[in-house]
Amino acid sequence: MLRRFIPLMIGISLISTSCADLKKTSNSKLNRIKERGYLKCGISGKIPGFSFRATSNEIYQGLDVDICKAIAAGILGDKTKLQFRELTAAERFTALQTGEVDILSRNTTFNLSRDSARGNNVTFAPVIFYDEQGIMVKKSKNITQLNQLSGASICVGSGTTSEQNINDIFQEKQITYKPIKYQDLNQVTAGYLQDRCDVMTSDKSQLWAIRSNFKNPSQHLILNQIISKEPLAPATSARDSDLSDATRWIIYSLFAAEEYGITKANVRNEVEKAKRNQNLFKMRRFLGIEGGLGNKIGIPNDFVLKVISATGNYGEIYRKNLGPESNVNIPRGLNNSFKKGGLLISPPFN
Numbered sequence: 001m002l003r004r005f006i007p008l009m010i011g012i013s014l015i016s017t018s019c020a021d022l023k024k025t026s027n028s029k030l031n032r033i034k035e036r037g038y039l040k041c042g043i044s045g046k047i048p049g050f051s052f053r054a055t056s057n058e059i060y061q062g063l064d065v066d067i068c069k070a071i072a073a074g075i076l077g078d079k080t081k082l083q084f085r086e087l088t089a090a091e092r093f094t095a096l097q098t099g100e101v102d103i104l105s106r107n108t109t110f111n112l113s114r115d116s117a118r119g120n121n122v123t124f125a126p127v128i129f130y131d132e133q134g135i136m137v138k139k140s141k142n143i144t145q146l147n148q149l150s151g152a153s154i155c156v157g158s159g160t161t162s163e164q165n166i167n168d169i170f171q172e173k174q175i176t177y178k179p180i181k182y183q184d185l186n187q188v189t190a191g192y193l194q195d196r197c198d199v200m201t202s203d204k205s206q207l208w209a210i211r212s213n214f215k216n217p218s219q220h221l222i223l224n225q226i227i228s229k230e231p232l233a234p235a236t237s238a239r240d241s242d243l244s245d246a247t248r249w250i251i252y253s254l255f256a257a258e259e260y261g262i263t264k265a266n267v268r269n270e271v272e273k274a275k276r277n278q279n280l281f282k283m284r285r286f287l288g289i290e291g292g293l294g295n296k297i298g299i300p301n302d303f304v305l306k307v308i309s310a311t312g313n314y315g316e317i318y319r320k321n322l323g324p325e326s327n328v329n330i331p332r333g334l335n336n337s338f339k340k341g342g343l344l345i346s347p348p349f350n
Contacts, residue, residue, distance in 0.1 A: 028240070028242040028243070028298075029102060029236075029237070029239075029240035029242060029243045030075065030240070030242040030243045030246055030298050030299075031242075031298075033075060033076070033102055033243070034075065034076065037076065037081060038072070038076070038081040038082060038083050039068065039071060039072045039075065039076065039081060039082050039083070039102055039103065040083045040085060040100070040101045040102045040103075041068035041071075041072075041082055041083070041084055041085070041101060041102065041103055041104075041105055042084075042085050042087045042092055042095050042096065042100075042101035042103065042104045042105070042106055043060065043062075043064050043065060043068070043084055043085070043086060043087070043105055043106050044064070044086065044087070044106050044107055044185065045060065045084070045086035046086075046184065046185045046186050047062065047064075047107060047185065047206055047209050047210075048062070048209040048210070048212060048213055048327065048328055049062055049063060049205070049208075049209040049212075049321050049322045049326055049327075049328040049330070050062040050063050050064045050065075050107055050205070050206075050209065050321070050322075051063075051064040051065050051084075051105070051106070051107075060084055061321065062321050063128065063129065063317060063318065063321045063322055064105040064106060064107065064128075064234075065084070065105070066311045066317045066320075066321065067105045067128060067234055067251065067317075068082055068084070068103070068105050069082065069310055069311050070250055070251070070254060070307045070310060070311045070317075071103065071105075071234075071246070071247055071250050071251075072310075073303075073306045073307045073309070073310035073311065074246065074250035074253070074299055074300075074303040074304075074306060074307045075246055075250075075299050075303075077300065077306050078310075079310035079311065085100065085101050087101070087104075087106060088183050088184050089157050089158070089159050089160045089183070089185075090158065090159045090183055092104055092106055092108065093114070093120040093122065096120075096122060096235065096236070096237055097120075097121070097237055102236070102240075102243065103234055103235070103236050103243070103247060104122075104234060104235045104236075105234045107129075107203065107205075107206065107232050108232060108233065108234070108235055109131075109161045109203075109230045109231065109232060109233075110124045110127060110231045110232070110233040110235075111161065114235070117238065121237070121238045121239075122235040122236065122237060122238055123235065123236050123237070123238045123240075123241070123244040124233040124234070124235050125233050125234040125235065125236070125244070125247045125248050125251050126233060126248060126251045126252060126255070127231040127232065127233045127343070128232060128233060128234065128251060128314075129205060129231075129232040129335055130229075130230075130231055130232075130333075130334040130335055130343055131203045131204060131205045131229075131230040131231070131232050132203070132204045132226045132227070132228065132229060132230055133161075133162055133165050133166075133201060133202070133203055133204065133226070133227035133228045133230050134201065134202070134203070134204040134207050134222050134223060134225070134226070134227060135149075135154075135199050135200070135201045135207075135222070135223045135225070135227065136192070136199060136200050136201075136202075136207045136210075136211065136220055136221065136222050136223075137198065137199040137220070137221055137223065138219060138220055138221075139218075139219050139220065139221050140219070141198060141199075143198075143199070143221075143223075144221070144223065145223070145225070146169075146173070146175070146223065146225045147173065147175065149170075149175060149177060149198070149199065150175050150176060150177075151176055151177065151178075152177050152178070152197075152198040152199060153177070153178040153179075153180050153196070153197040153198050153199075154166060154177055154178070154179055154180065154197055154198065154199055154200065154201055155180045155182065155188045155189075155191040155192045155196065155197035155199070155200040155201070156179055156180070156181060156182075156188065156200070156201050156202070157181070157182060157183070157184075157185060157188055157202065158181040158182060158183055159183075160202075161228070161230065162201050162202050162203070162227075163179065163181065165227050165228040166179070166201050166227060167179070168228075169227055169228075180196055180197045185202065185206065185210075188200055188202065189210050193214075201227065203230045203232070204222060204230075205232075205322070205330060207222050208222070208328055208330050209328050212327045212328050212329075213327075234247060234251070242297075242298050245297045245298070246297050246298055246299050249293075249297055249349075250299075250303065250307055252346040252347065252349075253286075253303070253304045253307055253308070253346070253349075254307065254308075254311070254313055254314040254317065255313075255314050255337065255344045255345065255346040256286065256346040256349060257304065257307075257308050257313035257314070258313035258314045258315040258316075258337055258344075259337055259338075259339060259345075259346065260283070260286070262308060262313060263308070263312055263313055263316060264308060264309060264311070264312035264313075264316060267287075267304075267305055267308040267309055268305070268309070270283065270287065271287050271289070271302075271305055274287050274289055275289055282349075285349055285350065286304060286349045287302070287304055287305060288300070288301035288302035288303065288304060288305060291350075293349060314337075314344060315337070318332060318335065
C-alpha cells in the first residue's frame with residue numbers, strides 16, 4: 001500500500017513547491033513595479049551632471065536620472081513612468097531596504113561592506129561611472145599637495161565613503177586634520193564657500209560638477225592626488241533578485257548599444273534591418289527579434305529597442321550630461337567603451 005502512495009505524495013509535494021514558487025514570483029518586486037505602473041528611483045538631486053534641477057520647476061537631469069529612465073523604459077516601456085525621491089547619503093540605504101524606493105541611482109560607491117549580507121545588503125548593478133575621490137581648495141590658499149594639509153579642516157559628507165577614505169589616508173600619512181561633517185552635499189559646499197573649512201573632499205566627478213556652478217570656477221583647484229577608487233553603481237535590495245537581473249541587463253544594453261553603433265536615431269532602422277536579414281543572429285537576439293532574452297529576466301523581449309529609443313546609448317547619455325554638451329565636461333577616460341580603451345564592457349547577449 002505504501003508504494004501506491006509514494007508517487008502521489010511526490011506529486012503533491014511538487015505541486016506545493018510549484019505553487020510556492022509561483023506565489024513568490026508573482027509577489028516579486030519586479031511584478032509589483034509592473035502592477036503599480038511606475039518605478040520609484042532614489043537620487044541625490046543636488047549634483048549637476050548626475051541628478052539635479054536648475055530651478056524647482058524643471059525636471060531632473062543627469063546621468064543617474066537617465067539610468068532611472070532607461071530602467072523604467074525597459075521594464076514598463078515608458079521612461080516617464082517614474083517617481084523620483086531625493087535622498088541624503090545617510091538616508092539612501094534605509095530607503096532602499098524599506099521599499100521607499102525600488103532602486104538607488106545616486107552616486108553610490110560599490111564596495112564590499114555595502115554589497116555584503118552583513119553590510120547594507122544591496123546588490124550592485126554594473127558600474128556606470130568610474131570615479132576617484134579628490135580634494136578641492138581655493139587657489140588663494142596656495143595648497144597644491146596633500147602633505148600641505150597638516151592641521152587643516154576638511155568639509156566632508158557624513159556617512160559617506162569619502163569620510164572613511166580621508167581618515168584612512170591622513171592616518172596612513174600621519175597628518176592631523178579636523179573633519180567638518182555635513183549630511184548633505186549642498187551643506188558641504190556651503191561650508192567650503194563660507195570658509196568654515198580649508199578644503200572640501202568628495203568624488204572628483206562631484207567636485208567638477210560643483211565647481212562648474214561657482215561664480216569663479218578658475219579660483220578653485222582640484223588637487224591631482226587620488227584619495228581612492230570610487231566605482232559608482234546603481235543598487236537594488238539583495239532581496240529583489242528579479243529586479244537586480246533586469247536592472248543589470250538594461251544597463252548592459254546601454255554599453256552594448258554603443259559598442260554596436262546603435263543610437264537613439266537609428267535603433268528602429270537597425271531593428272527593421274535585423275528583421276529582414278535572418279543571418280544577423282547576434283543583432284536579432286540583442287534587439288529582441290528572436291531568442292526570448294527579455295522574458296528570461298521578466299521584461300519584454302524588445303526591451304533594448306525601448307531603452308535606446310528612450311535615452312540613447314551610454315555614450316549619448318554621457319555626452320549630454322557629463323561630456324562636451326554639458327556644463328561639466330568631464331573627459332570620459334575610464335568611462336569609455338572597452339573598444340576605446342575604457343572599462344565599460346557588456347557580457348554577451350546570448
